[in-house]
């Protein structure tokens with residue numbers, strides 16, 4: 628069970644997270660110029676996010692180091708985020724995941740034909756792998772969350788690797804690659820998208836989805852979370868794909884940062900979005916704290932999240 632210090636470190640508003648981090652250059656364009664877009668996260672904890680002045684990609688600053696992120700996932704992620712769950716994923720997660728998998732499978736239906744080779748990068752509890760296999764695909768997953776990977780192997784009988792480096796798959800191995808809400812967790816999302824693009828056949832498609840940081844309808848700071856070290860909007864997501872030689876496929880539905888990409892031979896344009904960082908800083912500007920507290924908008928998210936954390940911590944067996 629997590630210690631009292633754990634709760635202070637991870638839930639006490641107006642204090643920072645237990646990490647030091649290090650300054651980082653933009654993973655998409657390499658620039659070190661930036662604009663601050665947020666100073667706190669959805670728990671009202673201190674967490675600075677910046678947007679790259681050149682391309683607009685949002686990242687945590689300072690960026691957690693590799694060991695700090697590993698430590699976070701090993702100790703805090705379970706209670707914080709309810710993904711790596713002792714004894715396997717909870718029923719409400721499986722329900723939501725099955726619904727999402729069916730949606731993704733219908734979107735990609737034209738490519739999910741008998742014998743098509745499919746990789747799900749960040750395959751979680753395996754529902755999408757199972758849905759694609761049911762359509763005749765040869766499927767494989769990559770999932771570093773051990774409990775979830777084990778669940779996928781046991782309950783869906785699918786092959787899941789713990790991790791994958793560049794050499795794990797030969798270039799042009801897959802007809803379809805999908806990655807659902809993974810890139811925002813990575814320190815190097817632009818490099819990983821390039822790797823996925825290399826593994827894709829010339830006529831293959833990449834389904835990629837991340838949270839849209841420009842989404843309206845919730846207070847700006849609600850979009851920030853310690854586990855999300857990068858933040859995308861439509862422009863920066865497309866530019867990340869573009870750097871990897873990918874463009875949105877015109878035949879597929881898209882919504883902001885849920886996109887099906889195809890390969891292109893066209894040269895990569897300049898990796899810049901003039902003015903985007905400033906626009907994001909204005910859009911994501913937090914409400915003044917007094918107005919936010921008076922609005923009551925914090926009550927429901929706080930109840931919901933704390934209920935989740937308590938359930939994760941005490942009712943996991």
Ligand SMILES: [Zn+2]
Pocket residue numbers: 653654655656657658679680681682683684
């Ligand atoms: Zn940049």
